[in-house]
Amino acid sequence: xxxxxxxHRIVMIxxxxxxxxxxxxxxxWDWIPKYTDLALLGLWRTIWILVVTTILGFLxxxxxxxxQAIGPWYLATPARVFCxxxxxxxxxLQIWLLYYGLGSLFPQFPWIRSSELWPYLRQAWPYAVLAxxxxxxxxxxxVMRGAFSSVAKGQVEAAKAFGMPRFTLFRRIWLPQAIQSAxxxxxxxxxxxxxxxxLVASITIIExxxxxxxxxxxxxxxxxxxxxxxxxxxxxxxxxxxxxxxLERRVPTKGV
Amino acid sequence: xxxxxxxLGLTSTFELLALSPPGWGGNLLRGLxxxxxxxxxxxxxxxxxGLFGAYGKLYGGPILRDLLAIYTTVVRAVPELVxxxxxxxxxxxxxxxxxxxxxGERVEISGVVAGIWVLGVVQGAYATEILRGAILAVPPGQxxxxxxxxxxPLMLMRRVTIPAMMSFAIPGLANLWLxxxxxxxxxxxxxxxxxxxxxxxxxxxxxxxxxFFLAAGGLYLTVTLLSGRVFKRVEAWARKGQPSLRQAKx
Numbered sequence: 001x002x003x004x005x006x007x008h009r010i011v012m013i014x015x016x017x018x019x020x021x022x023x024x025x026x027x028x029w030d031w032i033p034k035y036t037d038l039a040l041l042g043l044w045r046t047i048w049i050l051v052v053t054t055i056l057g058f059l060x061x062x063x064x065x066x067x068q069a070i071g072p073w074y075l076a077t078p079a080r081v082f083c084x085x086x087x088x089x090x091x092x093l094q095i096w097l098l099y100y101g102l103g104s105l106f107p108q109f110p111w112i113r114s115s116e117l118w119p120y121l122r123q124a125w126p127y128a129v130l131a132x133x134x135x136x137x138x139x140x141x142x143v144m145r146g147a148f149s150s151v152a153k154g155q156v157e158a159a160k161a162f163g164m165p166r167f168t169l170f171r172r173i174w175l176p177q178a179i180q181s182a183x184x185x186x187x188x189x190x191x192x193x194x195x196x197x198x199l200v201a202s203i204t205i206i207e208x209x210x211x212x213x214x215x216x217x218x219x220x221x222x223x224x225x226x227x228x229x230x231x232x233x234x235x236x237x238x239x240x241x242x243x244x245x246x247l248e249r250r251v252p253t254k255g256v
Numbered sequence: 257x258x259x260x261x262x263x264l265g266l267t268s269t270f271e272l273l274a275l276s277p278p279g280w281g282g283n284l285l286r287g288l289x290x291x292x293x294x295x296x297x298x299x300x301x302x303x304x305x306g307l308f309g310a311y312g313k314l315y316g317g318p319i320l321r322d323l324l325a326i327y328t329t330v331v332r333a334v335p336e337l338v339x340x341x342x343x344x345x346x347x348x349x350x351x352x353x354x355x356x357x358x359x360g361e362r363v364e365i366s367g368v369v370a371g372i373w374v375l376g377v378v379q380g381a382y383a384t385e386i387l388r389g390a391i392l393a394v395p396p397g398q399x400x401x402x403x404x405x406x407x408x409p410l411m412l413m414r415r416v417t418i419p420a421m422m423s424f425a426i427p428g429l430a431n432l433w434l435x436x437x438x439x440x441x442x443x444x445x446x447x448x449x450x451x452x453x454x455x456x457x458x459x460x461x462x463x464x465x466x467x468f469f470l471a472a473g474g475l476y477l478t479v480t481l482l483s484g485r486v487f488k489r490v491e492a493w494a495r496k497g498q499p500s501l502r503q504a505k506x
């Protein structure tokens with residue numbers, strides 16, 4: 001703590017406090033009470049989308065990475081093509097392709113319109129979740145490929161020598177070590193995923209970014225909602241970093 | 257199968273993608289040109305910021321170093337979309353204040369300039385970190401030797417640091433360039449006519465969503481794959497004279 005609080009830093013912190021106080025008193029914040037409920041709902045949606053797509057995307061990334069690392073060519077090639085396509089095109093284009101493309105295709109089939117899924121398919125969030133999940137899986141599949149290939153060969157061979165069945169070997173030896181070596185990258189990718197969530201506002205989902213846009217359109221106040229939004233995203237990114245640091249510390253590392 | 261082809265709108269695909277006005281191919285290519293122009297500009301501007309940022313972080317005073325740390329942390333934690341809006345409004349406000357201060361009229365800022373400014377600031381934060389790492393990877397003896405010869409700092413940067421760090425920086429910079437091309441799509445949300453927005457306009461006026469979005473995806477993918485080729489060649493050029501890692505390993 002003493003190393004952090006050098007004299008010039010104390011001055012900088014004081015200046016920062018001054019700027020915050022100036023912002024608090026001379027900018028307009030009177031719109032906040034009116035939009036609190038909507039903002040909380042938006043924040044909840046942002047976090048919900050982030051958590052769901054990260055978990056689903058990670059589950060999808062494991063087979064993708066495994067197929068690329070050790071799979072036969074008829075599994076490895078499609079997996080590699082999928083990752084290249086996802087990583088080579090903008091996420092916004094993917095979201096719009098799924099939402100407008102599939103959304104205009106589905107109503108043409110009567111059996112889809114009469115199915116029980118139709119009430120969900122008419123809303124925007126299934127497309128948002130699908131697009132963000134595929135995107136996370138595409139980026140993460142590449143990471144997991146490296147992680148799977150980097151597990152020490154001796155570990156897998158030792159497990160095989162014990163006569164461990166293949167699935168147990170994967171569950172107990174291979175996957176945990178791959179995840180452990182991928183954790184720091186996963187933290188970065190999850191923050192990238194957080195930064196991708198505001199894109200779903202463009203397909204009519206009211207999450208926290210869309211709430212800020214609405215405040216701007218309703219009240220013509222430009223900077224205040226955007227600054228508050230930036231602070232909120234920084235707070236969530238900080239939380240993600242702390243969470244991954246806690247996870248990393250829980251995983252025992254090799255004594256060096 | 258025929259019904260599926262018809263439903264996907266593939267029968268008239270070629271008419272829709274034709275380059276002359278009844279088709280929308282020309283619009284897509286114009287959008288692609290706009291996207292690439294902004295990507296090039298933003299990448300170059302970002303490299304410039306990154307070079308100064310990396311030098312500031314490595315050799316600057318404590319205050320400069322802390323300020324740069326705040327810059328890179330904030331830019332990497334806040335979504336690009338939010339930064340684009342903030343920087344866009346700040347940029348236009350500042351320029352208008354400046355112009356009006358000199359007694360001029362209110363000006364509209366062109367989309368290309370705004371896009372380059374906004375994405376360049378975002379790219380600069382990432383470039384700072386990449387170049388800082390690359391400079392640190394240069395054996396310090398080389399820089400010390402140049403200093404011992406009494407080489408002035410700028411010449412040292414031009415003749416020793418930059419050529420020596422290139423091979424370490426190129427993979428990161430290649431990644432950054434791909435991010436730049438894809439981030440131009442975000443400018444569609446603020447209403448700039450680049451490839452993604454052109455595509456959406458074409459798609460919604462012809463209702464052939466799949467055709468146009470897949471065509472645009474193909475264009476983006478082509479750019480990505482071609483850049484991969486180019487960067488591989490640039491990397492080989494930057495590495496010339498260095499032993500290949502692959503040979504060293506075996």
